[in-house]
Amino acid sequence: MNEKQGFKFFAVFLNMTWFALFVLAPGLMVVGISFLTRDISTFFTWPLTLDHYRELVDPVYAKVLGNSLVYSFNTTLLCLGIGYPFAWFLSRAPRHRRPLLLMMVIIPFWTSSLIRTYALVILMKANGIINTVLLAAGLVSEPVSMLYTDAAVYVGLVYSLLPFMILPLYAVLEKMDIRLMEAARDLGAKSLQVFLHVVLPLSLPGVMAGCIMVFLPAMGLFYIPDLLGGAKTMLVGNFIKNQFLTAGNWPFGSAASVFLLMLMVVMLGVYFFISSRFNRSQES
Amino acid sequence: MKKWTVILCLLLVPALASAGDRTLFVYNWTEYMPDEVLTAFEEKTGINVVYSTYDSNESMYAKVKLTRGKGYDVVFPSTYFVHKMRKEGLLSPIDHTSLANFKHLDPVLLDKPYDPGNTYSIPYVWGSTALAYNKDQVAPEKMRSWKDLWRPEFKNRLVMNDDVREVLGVGLIINGFSVNDTDPDHIRMAYESIRSLMPNIRVFSGDSPKQPLLNLEAWAGMVWNGEAYMAAQDFPAIQYAYPEEGAIFWVDSMVIPKEARNKKEALAFIDFILEPENALLVCEYIGYAPANRTAVSMMPEELKNNPTIFPDPEDVKKGEFQTDVGDAILVYERYWERLKTGL
Numbered sequence: 001m002n003e004k005q006g007f008k009f010f011a012v013f014l015n016m017t018w019f020a021l022f023v024l025a026p027g028l029m030v031v032g033i034s035f036l037t038r039d040i041s042t043f044f045t046w047p048l049t050l051d052h053y054r055e056l057v058d059p060v061y062a063k064v065l066g067n068s069l070v071y072s073f074n075t076t077l078l079c080l081g082i083g084y085p086f087a088w089f090l091s092r093a094p095r096h097r098r099p100l101l102l103m104m105v106i107i108p109f110w111t112s113s114l115i116r117t118y119a120l121v122i123l124m125k126a127n128g129i130i131n132t133v134l135l136a137a138g139l140v141s142e143p144v145s146m147l148y149t150d151a152a153v154y155v156g157l158v159y160s161l162l163p164f165m166i167l168p169l170y171a172v173l174e175k176m177d178i179r180l181m182e183a184a185r186d187l188g189a190k191s192l193q194v195f196l197h198v199v200l201p202l203s204l205p206g207v208m209a210g211c212i213m214v215f216l217p218a219m220g221l222f223y224i225p226d227l228l229g230g231a232k233t234m235l236v237g238n239f240i241k242n243q244f245l246t247a248g249n250w251p252f253g254s255a256a257s258v259f260l261l262m263l264m265v266v267m268l269g270v271y272f273f274i275s276s277r278f279n280r281s282q283e284s
Numbered sequence: 285m286k287k288w289t290v291i292l293c294l295l296l297v298p299a300l301a302s303a304g305d306r307t308l309f310v311y312n313w314t315e316y317m318p319d320e321v322l323t324a325f326e327e328k329t330g331i332n333v334v335y336s337t338y339d340s341n342e343s344m345y346a347k348v349k350l351t352r353g354k355g356y357d358v359v360f361p362s363t364y365f366v367h368k369m370r371k372e373g374l375l376s377p378i379d380h381t382s383l384a385n386f387k388h389l390d391p392v393l394l395d396k397p398y399d400p401g402n403t404y405s406i407p408y409v410w411g412s413t414a415l416a417y418n419k420d421q422v423a424p425e426k427m428r429s430w431k432d433l434w435r436p437e438f439k440n441r442l443v444m445n446d447d448v449r450e451v452l453g454v455g456l457i458i459n460g461f462s463v464n465d466t467d468p469d470h471i472r473m474a475y476e477s478i479r480s481l482m483p484n485i486r487v488f489s490g491d492s493p494k495q496p497l498l499n500l501e502a503w504a505g506m507v508w509n510g511e512a513y514m515a516a517q518d519f520p521a522i523q524y525a526y527p528e529e530g531a532i533f534w535v536d537s538m539v540i541p542k543e544a545r546n547k548k549e550a551l552a553f554i555d556f557i558l559e560p561e562n563a564l565l566v567c568e569y570i571g572y573a574p575a576n577r578t579a580v581s582m583m584p585e586e587l588k589n590n591p592t593i594f595p596d597p598e599d600v601k602k603g604e605f606q607t608d609v610g611d612a613i614l615v616y617e618r619y620w621e622r623l624k625t626g627l
Contacts, residue, residue, distance in 0.1 A: 040611060041372050043349070060618075063625040125499035145440075147501055148487045230487030231446050234624035245342035246448055247617040 034254035052255035068236040072218035075157040083165035091173035148230035156224040165210040172206030308549040311356040318569035353541020357550040364608040367398040375404040385558035388578040405537035407575030414531035416512040417504035443505035446490035448620040466612035475619035513571025524592040530602035
């Protein structure tokens with residue numbers, strides 16, 4: 001084995017061990033526990049059972065899952081709506097300015113998203129910065145209710161996840177050959193037509209990647225709806241956490257996690273299927 | 285913002301752990317002990333304290349249970365968790381003779397059924413869950429009963445603890461049942477009452493129920509007395525009231541997990557907290573009543589007469605202490621899910 005191969009082996013081995021130890025093993029444990037029986041003093045015990053999966057077929061869990069999907073879906077749409085034009089202008093900015101602009105998208109990530117969520121509380125509360133300014137300017141006579149509303153939840157989710165949409169979109173838009181658009185225009189296409197028939201199809205892989213990267217984490221960020229929405233709706237994350245901690249029902253919590261995991265696998269599968277078909281059609 | 289402190293603590297853990305040879309791992313509720321007390325302990329004994337926090341008995345229990353308490357030396361469970369952990373053999377007996385300050389404890393709070401003879405637990409503070417309101421917006425006569433929460437003028441103006449036992453507990457109380465009821469029919473009635481309260485609830489607060497009151501987002505609600513005391517320090521319009529049906533009471537105790545590695549240091553720490561001066565400092569900071577009668581006798585009149593910290597004995601008699609509900613917690617959780625999904 002020469003030096004280069006040794007390094008390769010080491011890097012791959014280290015990564016695989018890491019994932020096996022801290023991702024695969026706990027994941028398999030969750031799958032295993034989901035088939036066991038609840039026990040008040042040892043968390044779970046024999047015998048094996050499918051009861052917890054049967055319990056998942058329940059209007060409560062459907063509603064919890066539905067709430068989470070709605071939040072995630074709307075957040076993804078909002079991020080796409082805001083992120084697409086932003087990524088477009090970013091990719092068309094003068095080349096020497098782009099690193100700085102990209103940097104500004106990334107910098108907020110240096111702070112924990114929990115802390116940034118608390119910062120939003122300080123901005124939006126009834127005696128917070130926004131309301132103080134509005135009241136002082138005489139624009140409103142009473143503080144506007146912003147905190148603990150659905151709108152606040154979306155502000156928090158979009159704020160936290162927007163860069164995940166912008167970066168993949170930027171990556172595809174930046175690589176796009178500007179001559180294709182010029183050609184379309186020379187052939188008489190209007191701006192909207194250029195966008196619909198040239199830019200959008202070419203940026204589809206970025207759109208898909210961005211949507212997946214926003215949608216999946218949005219399902220898990222339950223502390224944002226808790227802090228900004230007032231914890232009045234239960235999301236999948238809360239549900240699983242409560243099963244583990246409050247109810248001490250680890251097998252049921254695990255079954256709910258496994259179900260969520262399967263759902264995400266299906267969505268990722270759809271994504272890979274579509275993008276591989278897209279790549280093939282590009283090649284041909 | 286207590287989450288920040290948690291994060292800071294986590295960052296400081298490695299730094300502190302390497303600083304000296306004698307270390308003590310303390311696991312406590314958030315905002316439950318002033319830093320001065322910890323620093324004073326470190327200075328007096330030369331033992332480094334590694335302090336981490338939790339926000340529910342349940343998450344504390346899960347960690348201590350999984351590690352069999354290895355990694356933590358002093359933990360602060362509430363009564364019904366002392367009972368549960370003692371029964372499951374998670375706690376190590378505490379030798380009272382090595383606690384010179386044991387004599388300061390209030391005998392009223394000792395030798396309770398959850399831990400006869402206090403073999404495994406030493407009471408730390410006790411407190412209550414009751415009503416709080418902003419008197420700029422709410423007249424005191426409108427906050428005398430748990431039922432007052434249902435007043436139509438509080439539409440979208442209440443803060444509640446994000447705690448299944450306490451919220452459904454209020455539902456149980458107004459239906460005339462115990463907060464420790466395990467009868468599924470009674471819990472269902474409690475759920476139905478709380479469901480009719482939902483339009484009034486603006487926020488369920490899991491980490492700091494005083495914040496929505498301080499933020500003026502909520503005008504009234506259910507909070508812990510210490511939260512109300514701390515809020516009133518910043519904003520005197522926040523008042524605390526014991527409802528006529530009775531408040532929910534609890535005691536939090538200090539325990540040493542079975543597998544704790546620094547038991548000697550843990551005993552030194554418990555004894556240090558039992559020193560009346562330190563118990564007094566804790567009370568002034570967190571606003572919960574110390575289980576320490578010498579400390580109470582040393583208090584300035586103003587603190588001693590603060591009804592938020594020290595309820596009238598009549599109010600204590602009307603109230604109820606929480607106990608473990610066993611498997612009925614599953615019924616509570618089911619209704620909690622329904623409440624939050626609007627089904």
